[in-house]
Amino acid sequence: MDKTVVIEPFDEHNRAVVSNGHPPDWVNPAPTGRYNLVVIGAGTAGLVTAAGAAGLGAKVALVEKHLMGGDCLNVGCVPSKALIRASRAFADVRDAGSIGCELAQAFRRFGSKVHLIEALGQILIREDRDAAVVIEKQFAREGIEFSCNHNVIRVEWRGAEKVVFTECDCHKGGLAVDAILVGVGRAPNVEGLNLEAAGVEYDKKAGVKVDDRLRTANPRIYAAGDICSAYKFTHTADAAARIVIQNALFVGRKKASALTIPWCTYTDPEIAHVGLYEKEAKEKGLEVDTFVQEFKDLDRAILDGESEGLIKVHVENGTDKILGATIVARHAGEMISELTLAMVGGLGLKTIAQTIHPYPTQAESIKRVADAYNRTRLTPFAKTALGSWLRWNR
Structure with missing residues (x-):
């Protein structure tokens, strides 16, 4: 593990996160002999794979360059849900009533004026229209403004303010804001892995290419989690890790396509x-x-x-x-x-x-x-x- 791990802002709370996910007195063990399985990345998929395989008796090495737990535990779905829960409590005290909508509502309940910009025809475009309408009405009641069918064309700094310029049906406008949150999805982290040398095929946008059994182009290397899945959820990574354990270490024929995957958007x-x-x-x-x-x-x-x-x-x-x-x-x-x-x-x-x-x-x-x-x-x-x-x- 890297000895210079930092989460900004490096305040007392983030120092506590780092000390738990990367203890300051940690010393990497020396490799010993041949392993049944080497796991690169200690996010959800990596942790489940390593712990599950070791529990079955395999000799496992786990390699992580940053924090144990990955994005989900340290900067992603776990802290974001804590933020959403805190904002709900704050709103209830004041007797007030996927990522962009969740955080738009959280920041609004903390007292910020929020404007949500969407390039397509509705918020939560993937969801059922009737379901999205319920959220739109709730946002309107809470005072969240949103603009659909608007494309962001540029952002300019004007003193302490930022101005977001949008375009809709050839009509252009500017919106002055204090801060901008971009919630347009995730890109797989494949940098620095030298996958070409291992014969692993990948795409910088789609990630590592795998078959239905989660094997890469190198049949001795498997992938699981956000780096290869279209469903970038913690519980999907967990399920994929279990497939990898069976298929990589045993006579496994489990297929990712057989999974039934639920998901949830944590608006209110x-x-x-x-x-x-x-x-x-x-x-x-x-x-x-x-x-x-x-x-x-x-x-x-x-x-x-x-x-x-x-x-x-x-x-x-x-x-x-x-x-x-x-x-x-x-x-x-x-x-x-x-x-x-x-x-x-x-x-x-x-x-x-x-x-x-x-x-x-x-x-x-x-x-x-x-x-x-x-x-x-x-x-x-x-x-x-x-x-x-x-x-x-x-």
Whole structure:
């Protein structure tokens, strides 16, 4: 590990982070013999791979040039969620009501005036339109301004201020700000690895090229995590690391394409999603039935004062097979796992409808959707047959 690790600003809090992730008295061990596995990078994928393989008896070396835990633990998803939680508490005390939206809301709740600029037609462009509208309305209530279909063309310094110039349909304008936060995604960190010498193919934007078993062009080298995945989430890196352990050390045939990956945007309310969006399902040639439960009709959401949410579940037409789902709720990230488990286990809405959910809870919305599916099974013929049976049994 590098002995000059610093996180700016290097105050008492960041010094504590560095001392935990890179202890000042740490001495790198001398290599001893041949290893079963060498792991480069101690982010989520690296830590899970190293710990998992060592737990199975493999001799493992872990190499990290910066901080143990990687971006997620030290400067990414963990501290950002702490910031969001702190801003929520601050807003509640004052009786006030993916990265850009999360932090826009957090900074607004800390008292900053925030203007969100998006080049495409809506915020959270990847998400279901109905879900994005809920967040847009919440942002408007909180006083967050946002401009969609605007491209940033340049930034100028004017004294202590910065001026962001944007363009929309040939109309140009400038916005004076104190600070600019750019949340346009991540680039894989492949610098300094000399991958060419190892025969590993990569792209500077897309990252290391791997097959479905996460093997690189060099079959003795595997990759996992943000460096090779289109789904740049900590939990995806964890799952990919488990695939690498099995495929690299044992007779493994596990495939990344078999993963069912949920994700969550930590605005307030949150948006959580798993599986296919309706548009994606139709692009794959699937006929889709969609069931929606709005939280304005859900008792617990009304009691909580959180009635702006919704759940939307897509099933294959004529079946109860779940293709995808979106939840908008304050704790949507906690709720999406029930639907993820159902998809992984091959359980449909029929089974969920038979599952008792505690009342009153927001998770009851999932059962409401399943009940809505069940009602579609009551065809006119079935209604007639049931009516005849009941009349006969009077």
